[in-house]
Amino acid sequence: MxxxxxxxxxxxxxxxxxxxxxxxxxxxxxxxxxxxxFGHGAIFALGGYLGFTIxxxxxxxxxxxxxxxxxxxxxFGWAFYRxxxxxxxxxxxxxxxxxxxxxxxxxxxGFVQLFWxxxxxxxxxxxxxxxxxVMLPLQMALSKIQIGLxxxxxxxxxGLLLFYRYTNVGIQMRAASQDHHLASFRxxxxxxxxxxxxxxxxxxxxxxxxxxxxxxxxxxxxGVIAIKAFPAAMVGGLESxxxxxxxxxxxxxxxxFATVYIDPLLSELVPFAFLLLILFTRPWGLxxxxxxxxxx
Amino acid sequence: MHFSYREDxxxxxxxxxxxxxxxxIFALVLPHIVDAQFxxxxxxxxxxxxxxxxxxxLTGTCGLISIGHAGFLALGGLVAAILSNLGWMPFPVVMVCxxxxxxxxxxxxxxxxxRLRGLYLVLATLGFQYLFLYGIRSWQSTxxxxxxxxxxxxxxxxxxxxxxxxxxxxxxFLVVILLGTVLISVNLVRSYIxxxxxxxxxxxxxxxAMGINVPGQKLLAFMxxxxxxxxxxxxxxxxxxxxxxxxxxxxxxxxxxxxxxxGGLGSVTGAILGAIFVTVIPTAITTLTDIxxxxxxxxxxxxxxxxxxxxxxMIVLIPLLWPRGLMSLVExxxxxxxxxPLGNFASRxx
Numbered sequence: 270m271x272x273x274x275x276x277x278x279x280x281x282x283x284x285x286x287x288x289x290x291x292x293x294x295x296x297x298x299x300x301x302x303x304x305x306x307f308g309h310g311a312i313f314a315l316g317g318y319l320g321f322t323i324x325x326x327x328x329x330x331x332x333x334x335x336x337x338x339x340x341x342x343x344x345f346g347w348a349f350y351r352x353x354x355x356x357x358x359x360x361x362x363x364x365x366x367x368x369x370x371x372x373x374x375x376x377x378x379g380f381v382q383l384f385w386x387x388x389x390x391x392x393x394x395x396x397x398x399x400x401x402x403v404m405l406p407l408q409m410a411l412s413k414i415q416i417g418l419x420x421x422x423x424x425x426x427x428g429l430l431l432f433y434r435y436t437n438v439g440i441q442m443r444a445a446s447q448d449h450h451l452a453s454f455r456x457x458x459x460x461x462x463x464x465x466x467x468x469x470x471x472x473x474x475x476x477x478x479x480x481x482x483x484x485x486x487x488x489x490x491x492g493v494i495a496i497k498a499f500p501a502a503m504v505g506g507l508e509s510x511x512x513x514x515x516x517x518x519x520x521x522x523x524x525x526f527a528t529v530y531i532d533p534l535l536s537e538l539v540p541f542a543f544l545l546l547i548l549f550t551r552p553w554g555l556x557x558x559x560x561x562x563x564x565x
Numbered sequence: 566m567h568f569s570y571r572e573d574x575x576x577x578x579x580x581x582x583x584x585x586x587x588x589x590i591f592a593l594v595l596p597h598i599v600d601a602q603f604x605x606x607x608x609x610x611x612x613x614x615x616x617x618x619x620x621x622x623l624t625g626t627c628g629l630i631s632i633g634h635a636g637f638l639a640l641g642g643l644v645a646a647i648l649s650n651l652g653w654m655p656f657p658v659v660m661v662c663x664x665x666x667x668x669x670x671x672x673x674x675x676x677x678x679x680r681l682r683g684l685y686l687v688l689a690t691l692g693f694q695y696l697f698l699y700g701i702r703s704w705q706s707t708x709x710x711x712x713x714x715x716x717x718x719x720x721x722x723x724x725x726x727x728x729x730x731x732x733x734x735x736x737x738f739l740v741v742i743l744l745g746t747v748l749i750s751v752n753l754v755r756s757y758i759x760x761x762x763x764x765x766x767x768x769x770x771x772x773x774a775m776g777i778n779v780p781g782q783k784l785l786a787f788m789x790x791x792x793x794x795x796x797x798x799x800x801x802x803x804x805x806x807x808x809x810x811x812x813x814x815x816x817x818x819x820x821x822x823x824x825x826x827x828g829g830l831g832s833v834t835g836a837i838l839g840a841i842f843v844t845v846i847p848t849a850i851t852t853l854t855d856i857x858x859x860x861x862x863x864x865x866x867x868x869x870x871x872x873x874x875x876x877x878x879m880i881v882l883i884p885l886l887w888p889r890g891l892m893s894l895v896e897x898x899x900x901x902x903x904x905x906p907l908g909n910f911a912s913r914x915x
Contacts, residue, residue: 305684356885361830363630364685364884369824370632371880374816379873383866496815499688538699544692550675552685 277529279409284521286415286422287494288501290477292513293425295502301466303355304365307473308373310419310495315377316342316475317482317491318385319391331392331483339472340481343485346471350464378489392483414484418477422517423472438502444467499525500544506517506557519543573848576751582629592740596733605731606848610737614840615746617824618833619793624822625831626754627786628689628766632839633694634821637667637791639701639813646808648716656722660799667795675787679780694815702808717808735804742800743837745791750833753789762786763831823876827884829890837890847872894896 291313298306303407316338320323323334329522353372357365402410433439445452445459452459474495501520524539553559572578577585596604608639616638641663649658708717720736721730729738753759763780764772773779802808824843828835850871887893 303684305687353881353885359629360884360888363624363687364888366630366684366687367826368881368884369825370819371877374819374877376877376881377871378868379875379877381874382870428623460866496691499691520779534703537695541692541699545696546690547683548681548689548692550682564834 273529276461277407277408279405279411279415281525282409282411282419283415284520285517286418287477287481288498288521289419289422289426289514289517290473291495291498292502292505292517293429293510293524294420294474295464295498296507296510296513297429297470297504299502299507301442301463302350302365303362303446304354304369306373306498307366307379307496309369309470309498310372310492311340311377311381311479311489312345312471313474313495314487314492315345315381315480317479317487318350318381319392320479321390321482321487322385324392325548328423331479333421335479339476340427342472342475343468345475346467346469347464349471350467351460352469354463357480361460369509373492378492381489383545385430387453390482390487403524408546412484414488418484421476421480426510427515429469433510438465497540500547503544503552503554504547506554508558509556512554512556574749575810576755577847578884596736601732602848604736606844608732608735608739610844611736612741612797612804613821613824613844614743614837615795615800616794617821617828617836617840618750619747619790620796620821621831621836622750622762622793622827622832623754623790624787625825625836626759627762627764627783629783630683631674631690631787631790632687632815632818633690633697634794635695635813635815635817636694637671637794638798638801638817639810640666640699640791641795641800642802642808642813643701643704644795645799645802646719649719649722649803650717656803660796663795663799665796666873667792668809670795672784674791675784678783678787690817694818698810698813701813705810719803719806719808721806729793729803730775737797747837752832758782758785759850794836819880820876821885823880827879827891829892832892835892836889839890842891843876846875850875861907 290517291309294309294312295306296438297343298304298309319341319492320331320334320338323329323337324331327334329337349372353368354365356369403416404410431439433443441452441457442465443451443463444455478491481494485491497520498517501517502513503516504519505514505516520540520543523543524536527539528536547554616634619637620631620634623631644663644666645659648654648662654662674690674693677687681689705717721728723729726854727734729735753764753843761772761777763788764775765779765782766779769779820843824839825836826839827842828837828839850868854868854871883890889896
């Protein structure tokens with residue numbers, strides 16, 4: 270019985286980390302551009318494919334390829350923002366959502382199918398270390414990559430909190446998100462800042478996808494995980510980075526425990542049931558502000 | 566130009582009536598001059614048009630975003646599948662039930678629309694979509710093992726003595742239904758309700774100030790759109806002959822958005838043209854690979870991603886380059902021809 274509890278706890282922590290890393294991307298992009306990036310899942314998967322290919326082609330270890338994927342992700346997000354988003358300004362508020370959704374579900378999925386196959390792949394290269402399971406108290410078992418994911422999430426979370434609060438660039442980004450016009454009047458280059466935001470979000474997602482793919486199997490289906498991260502971001506409040514940690518933890522843990530103790534198929538349902546619950550009761554999440562959300 | 570009040574309130578102008586008559590004659594004659602594959606495409610395009618018009622009413626006319634459109638198609642298919650298998654329900658009653666079911670669930674899904682702003686509404690409809698799909702998939706797994714995989718089979722629709730089975734009979738049946746749907750939609754948009762929806766879309770607060778019951782109209786929009794989508798879903802299930810949950814994915818919802826932005830938001834003809842265009846794409850890609858002479862082995866690798874990339878490119882490029890849809894290109898060409906060789910100067914003179 271303790272084993273079940275331990276296994277639920279472990280998967281809960283891993284889910285927290287995954288929803289957290291992807292959710293951080295959602296929150297950063299929503300704060301900056303006011304867009305729900307439905308294409309984030311595809312970027313998550315794409316990171317995995319890029320990482321695998323780099324390792325296969327150059328024979329590098331995964332540890333060495335990680336930073337490269339990070340940089341590639343950053344460039345990808347930057348380029349996506351610069352090329353696509355400015356032209357969408359002034360159109361209906363849902364057009365960017367549709368564009369990112371189409372980009373992710375169709376364009377990226379198509380390219381992945383074209384250049385790689387659709388079959389799920391395991392990581393066959395050199396990891397740079399043994400991905401063994403580490404036994405922890407409370408009967409938890411986490412593989413080293415999973416521990417890395419959790420640590421990565423914690424580091425990114427704290428790093429971003431500090432970034433937004435104490436660095437000049439972070440404060441400028443907050444200003445730009447609150448009011449584009451006033452920020453531009455003050456001389457802040459909002460396009461550069463938003464591109465930076467998209468870059469950071471994509472970099473996180475790509476590295477997360479690479480790590481996840483190396484640990485489990487890689488396939489386009491892992492993009493669905495990103496969609497399940499929306500509720501995690503919403504529970505905490507779509508504009509709150511601190512809230513995201515709480516949201517990811519709640520959703521991740523509840524989903525893990527429901528999957529282990531009640532019904533494995535529930536993993537699909539729990540995040541969305543959560544989403545609807547929070548939307549009907551407290552749409553701005555635990556730490557968000559009501560102003561942006563409700564109709565008068 | 567309208568010369569009398571009567572001309573003003575008629576549904577169609579004189580010129581439009583002539584065009585409609587020509588199109589009608591063409592449509593009536595068409596099945597006898599084309600092959601079965603073309604008819605199949607046409608039938609699918611008609612069903613897709615009905616669903617596209619439904620989405621257009623919700624998003625183009627009323628400005629509400631629902632990414633759960635596939636869920637309503639699935640609802641219609643589910644109701645049609647279950648009721649038709651009962652054996653004693655006549656086809657028209659089954660279709661009425663799909664409409665009623667769509668309206669009811671549309672009411673439920675529309676409730677968050679009253680309180681939530683734009684993007685949060687998208688998330689709510691996303692949640693509903695996944696919830697529906699989960700429910701339908703669970704239900705499907707409780708069927709017999711064969712049906713659980715391939716879906717529930719439906720008998721062919723029949724009313725009275727007529728059975729709709731061959732592509733030609735489906736064609737005429739669907740043309741009539743599409744005509745009815747278009748008439749209903751165009752009338753709806755021209756009525757008080759349609760104008761209220763447009764006012765809602767443009768500025769909700771001013772609409773409320775003018776005395777429009779904003780929450781009520783939003784709910785009505787959801788109900789009408791869902792009822793129509795459910796109806797289309799029922800038709801689709803009958804046409805396919807089976808109902809299976811795998812068809813109704815988020816990607817399908819997004820494809821319907823592609824249809825309506827292709828044709829231009831807010832226009833019923835645009836929705837139909839967009840639906841036809843999008844339905845034709847897979848066949849167009851296959852024909853293209855035929856023309857380019859790509860060998861069969863490679864074809865399997867490239868056709869599926871090519872479809873995805875085409876849809877993706879359309880979704881990304883149309884809002885970037887032609888926000889008013891491809892119809893705007895048609896309008897631009899017309900203007901160019903009419904004002905040639907004066908171009909921009911001519912439009913300023915007017």
